[in-house]
Amino acid sequence: xxxxxxxxxxxxxxxxxxxxxxxALNPGxxxxxxxxxxxxxxxxxxxxxxxxxxxxxxxxAAMPADRRARHAAYLPQSREIAWPVSVADLVALGRIxxxxxxxxxxxxxxxxxxxxxxxxxxxxxxxxxxxxGGEQNRALIARALAQDTPLLxxxxxxxGLDPAQQLACLRLFRELAGEGRTVLxxxxxxxxxxxxxxxxxxxxxxxxxxxxxxxxxxxxDLLRRAFNITVRRVDTPDGxxxxxx
Amino acid sequence: MRxxxxxxxxxxxxxxxxxxxxxxxxxxxxxxxxxxxLGGDGPLPIVMREIRLPRAILGVAVGAGLGxxxxxxxxxxxxxxxxxxxxxxxxxxxxxxxxAIQTGLSLVAALALPLAALVGAAAGVAxxxxxxxxxxxxxxxxxAGVAISALAGAGTALVLNLSPNPYxxxxxxxxxxxxxxxxxxxxxxxxxxxxxxxxALILTTRHALDALTLGEAxxxxxGMAGPxxxxxxxxGTALIVGPATAVAGAIGFVGLVVPHVLRPWVxxxxxxxLPASALGGAALLLASDIAVRLIVPDRDLKLGVLTAxxxxxxxxxxxxxxxxxxxx
Numbered sequence: 001x002x003x004x005x006x007x008x009x010x011x012x013x014x015x016x017x018x019x020x021x022x023x024a025l026n027p028g029x030x031x032x033x034x035x036x037x038x039x040x041x042x043x044x045x046x047x048x049x050x051x052x053x054x055x056x057x058x059x060x061a062a063m064p065a066d067r068r069a070r071h072a073a074y075l076p077q078s079r080e081i082a083w084p085v086s087v088a089d090l091v092a093l094g095r096i097x098x099x100x101x102x103x104x105x106x107x108x109x110x111x112x113x114x115x116x117x118x119x120x121x122x123x124x125x126x127x128x129x130x131x132x133g134g135e136q137n138r139a140l141i142a143r144a145l146a147q148d149t150p151l152l153x154x155x156x157x158x159x160g161l162d163p164a165q166q167l168a169c170l171r172l173f174r175e176l177a178g179e180g181r182t183v184l185x186x187x188x189x190x191x192x193x194x195x196x197x198x199x200x201x202x203x204x205x206x207x208x209x210x211x212x213x214x215x216x217x218x219x220x221d222l223l224r225r226a227f228n229i230t231v232r233r234v235d236t237p238d239g240x241x242x243x244x245x
Numbered sequence: 246m247r248x249x250x251x252x253x254x255x256x257x258x259x260x261x262x263x264x265x266x267x268x269x270x271x272x273x274x275x276x277x278x279x280x281x282x283l284g285g286d287g288p289l290p291i292v293m294r295e296i297r298l299p300r301a302i303l304g305v306a307v308g309a310g311l312g313x314x315x316x317x318x319x320x321x322x323x324x325x326x327x328x329x330x331x332x333x334x335x336x337x338x339x340x341x342x343x344x345a346i347q348t349g350l351s352l353v354a355a356l357a358l359p360l361a362a363l364v365g366a367a368a369g370v371a372x373x374x375x376x377x378x379x380x381x382x383x384x385x386x387x388x389a390g391v392a393i394s395a396l397a398g399a400g401t402a403l404v405l406n407l408s409p410n411p412y413x414x415x416x417x418x419x420x421x422x423x424x425x426x427x428x429x430x431x432x433x434x435x436x437x438x439x440x441x442x443x444x445a446l447i448l449t450t451r452h453a454l455d456a457l458t459l460g461e462a463x464x465x466x467x468g469m470a471g472p473x474x475x476x477x478x479x480x481g482t483a484l485i486v487g488p489a490t491a492v493a494g495a496i497g498f499v500g501l502v503v504p505h506v507l508r509p510w511v512x513x514x515x516x517x518x519l520p521a522s523a524l525g526g527a528a529l530l531l532a533s534d535i536a537v538r539l540i541v542p543d544r545d546l547k548l549g550v551l552t553a554x555x556x557x558x559x560x561x562x563x564x565x566x567x568x569x570x571x572x573x
Contacts, residue, residue, distance in 0.1 A: 069468030080460030082323035083513040096467050
């Protein structure tokens, strides 16, 4: 198990957000976390990482901070870059938890590999703040890759990206899962989630409504209960297209 | 960028020497340095060792402390407008000193004033800890600092208001302007140890400050931004700013402007900015302290006044550049 959470509950400002959520992630899985706004997707990720107070058990939050940083990388929803640092320096921040702290030979190899993988070589020396939103997003993903962890947790990684960038991001996550890593990402586009994720977890009102392969989770009755919508499915050569109506 | 640190070191060394050789006594340079190094009889060694040496050392220490804490707070709060006075410690230290002047304590013993300022600084830390608490983000810290600064300002105004005679009031006003004149080695021994401890504490936060570039949540998942970071920063800043204010008074703009000016030179990395900003602060304060002795030697121009006169336009220039050239 890469991450196990058991009966996880979160209360924020006396309002219950998650009720007894249990979840276990295995190596090689790309798990899509779906559910309406306010269902508790971000809270689940933050609690599992130990960023917010919760009751229950999360194997990740139980780790000491330095070990946790070498086990899970986190891409928060707000893509924050506070200072005009270069792309290379930004990506190297992912190496902070490792012994070299970003400056050793191994750190440089990992940083270079992450930059190459995200196609950021032309931007290496550029100031991260002057890049476009999509390029900044790629630089931040490269930072998480440089952290070189078995688990990647990404909060709405494709929100605000153009279609090509969305596909590139999800393809990368699928590749990472193929390499034996685990990816947990919250995604709003049900069609893309169905095409790329190996497993979906449907959250609604702080409960896990369904957990399993995409075709088992994206059932009409479940989606109606969670989102209050009906969907139309169109089978295409590239996989199912899901159209909310 | 590579040559920045040697250049800054050289600049600080040169200004330190210039500070030692600047003064109303008009001593020949070689004689002065020989007297400083070898001692001997007569007034020369006393002037050098008891008057000019402490002044130069305090110039380096206070300037470096202000530069370092300014850079650290800007990094922690991810706000280029943060400065060492923001968390209220310097305001409380000034209040302590002002009370010592008002009550006449400062006339009883030479160190009564700086000690009272340190007590004020400690009270400020206690209030900060009580207000900002163990949990809570950087905004809580800023708000607590603003509240404490306001309270300290009100206390200082009250003391001035109730001042029994104009002499005490004018002494308070002049002290508040900040100066390195007439300081002895006693002041150095009082201020330097806590400042060094504070600097060591702040230097331990450098990786965490780098990680905070990605925001608080991401920094935490990099194993960096726990509550311990907050305490190390508050304690480090208090240990530097409290003694600095106690011996030199309130000196503004150094901790604000220096990190701002040097940030592009270190690739904006907060960890590299810490030492650069310390050296830059030392250079700026030494240069200002030399300037106050040269510009109007007979009128006792105050150091804090000069740093404000130099710093404010520099800051305006930076804002102007920021406006035309994008962010920060």
